[in-house]
Structures are given as C-alpha cells and as structure tokens.
Amino acid sequence: MCKLAILDKFTLFASGIESILKITNDCEIVHATSCEELFKQFKDSAPDVIIIDVIHGDNSGMRSIKKIRRTYPQIPVLLILSQNYSDCFEEYIRLGVKGFVFNDASGKDLIEAIKRLKEGGEFFRKKVWDIFKTSIQRRKYGKKKSQFLTDREVSVLKLFSSGLTYKEIGARLNISPRTVETHKRNILAKLKINTTADMVKYAYRNHIISK
Template identity: 65%
Template sequence: MCKVAILERFTLLGAGIKSILQQYNEYEVIVQTETIDSLLKQLKGKSPDVFIVDIVHGDNAGLKPLRKIRRHFPKVPVLLLVSQNYSDCFEEYIRLGVKGFVLNDAEGKDLVEAIHVLSNGGEYFKKKVWEIFRSAIQKRKYQKKDQHILTDREVAVLRLFSRGLSYKEIGASLNISPRTVETHKRNILSKLKINTTADMVRYAYRNQILT
C-alpha cells in the first residue's frame, strides 16, 4: 500500500485528486489538506511514501512549502502539479526534492502513473516537461539582464520574497516596517512590469539574483 499526502489549496480539487486515487486499491491517502502547517501537523508520527503538491494554486511559486517538506521529510519524493508558467522555477523545484512533474492539463491516469513511478524510487519527467524546461533555460540564457533598474533595497526585498518570507519577516530582516516592504514590492512590480509575487520569484531565478 502506497501512502500519499496531498497538499492542495482548494479543498474541492484536493478531494478530486483523492477520488482518483481511491479507484486504485494500492493507494491510501493519509493526509489531504490546504496548508503546509496543517500538513506537517497531521503527519506527526506518520510518513508518506509520496507527496503530491499543487504549485498552481499556491503562493510564492510553492517554494516555501517545498522547503518545509524537504526539511521534515528529506527522503520522501515530491510530485508537483504545475503549469508551464512556472517553468523558470523547475530547476529550483528539482533541487528541493521534486522527483516528478504532472502538468495541470494532464489526465488522471498520468497522475497515477507518476505516483507509481515515484513510489518505486523512480523519477517522472515526461517529454513535454523537458521541452518546457529546455525552452525556459534557453530563454533565460538570452534574456537581457535588467536588474540594474532596481535599487539595492528593492533587490534585497525581491530576494527575500523569493525565499518565501512574509511582509513582517522581510521587514524584521531589513529593519523596516511591513508597510515599507509593501511599498518596495509595488515599486518592484511597476519597474519590472509584472503583476504578482510569483512573477517576482520567476524574475529572480531568471536573473540569478537570489544569493
């Protein structure tokens, strides 16, 4: 019996994933929850064989929960539900222990196949995923680096957002107020002509300004 833990922000979608797996006798969903803190709390004393994490409906490109999962369960493989909009982060996802990607337009049978592969020690990267990954690397290679339009403080704020920190945590780290952090974020979004925190994370990875 393969024990599965599901992290899905939307309860209905999580129930849908669980329903797919319940059609197969070899899978047992031991946890299905919406937040990483709830996931870790419910898993006390338990250890799944595979994590399923939906990045598409997460915050900060899903990096913060993935780091927590890796810290608490370093040997348990993670299967990521993802869209190609996050292709710039694929490399970091792999570094954080992701062993397989299932695109959000895939069928239920692809999900089951991926879980089977991961639970048996393998990796699940379909041809389409590698094509998207290669395209993102090529784009990053030739993209003009324009980070000079950001101030040093804005780069620092961008870097901390990309690590999954909250407004309060960033403010404490830089000795500024959360309101000032919010102002810096608005300026970053405006200067880079992007709209969301996930866009900021992707920009940071593309331009290698996380360290």
C-alpha cells in the same frame, strides 16, 4: 497500501485529485491546507509520496517545498503545476522535487507518477524537458547583478517593465498579487534600487528586455 499526502489550499481541487487516486483502491490519502497541518498527520506514519498543488499555493510553492524537503528529505515530492511555471522548473529540481504532473494531464499520468516516485524513481515527461530547455534558451540575464535573481524574479522584472500591474502580473504567472509584491521587494533589495522606474532602467541597461 500506498499512503499519500496532498498539500492544497483548496479542498475542491484536492477532492478532484483524490477521486482520481481512489480508482486504484489501494491508496490511503490525507489532505492538508498547510505544512503544519500536514506534519501533524505524519505522527503515526509518514506518507510514501507528497503531492503539492503549486498552482493554488503562494510563492510558486517554494516555501512549502523547502519546508517539506528540510523536514522530511526522504519523502519524494510530486508537483501539480502548469506550463506557466517553466521558469521555476530548474529551482524545483534543485530543491529535490522528483516529478511534475501538468494540470491538464490524464489521471493515468498522475497514477503512474506516484508509482514511479514510490518505487524510488522520477517522473518527468519529455514535455517538461522541452519546456525547460526553451526557458533556458530564452533567458536574457544581463550583467553580474542580474545573475542573483531567480528565474521567477526575472519574469516579474520583465512584466513590471512592460507596464503591467500587480494584479495583471499575478494573473499572467498564476500567483497572487501579494506574492508579486514579495518578488518585487526581493528584486529591489538584490539590485539595491528603490523604485519600479529603477527596475525598468536596469532591465533595459542589462538587456533583460529590448528597447
């Protein structure tokens, strides 16, 4: 019997994942909408794999991943995501995530990913590495200060510099406007600047965007 935990804000999306997994008939599944709720269900026994839907999560799922890896580092984490999160791939892997399954993948891929992680392996299709390499090649970090920005912050900086609103940036990156606001606040603090105009100037001067 394989015990799985699904962290997902939306019950409907989680139900779709559960319906795929129940085909195997040998899975015990628990679902929670927050880390705190999830941890309460670990009192009797910890799961073999934790599945996190980062598409519908806040802050690209980073906060939840960090909390889970810090509290239960021995449990492998599998992410459900889309290609729009390519600029976060490196950070996800650095945090210890063991596998990615894209939201357009087949149920067979999801089941195979869980099996590999349960056996102590990893699940990263060639598609992941191709997207990862392309993302790295497209980076245009400027001088020293921009190296302190995460990939996601660089993406947000570029989109603000293109004149997009919080809502438009959120839609483009599949994150909430509030998360966009958090990223902007972090960018301003790291670069020691005060306004969106300063961000645009910085992006041009450091060749993060072209004139």
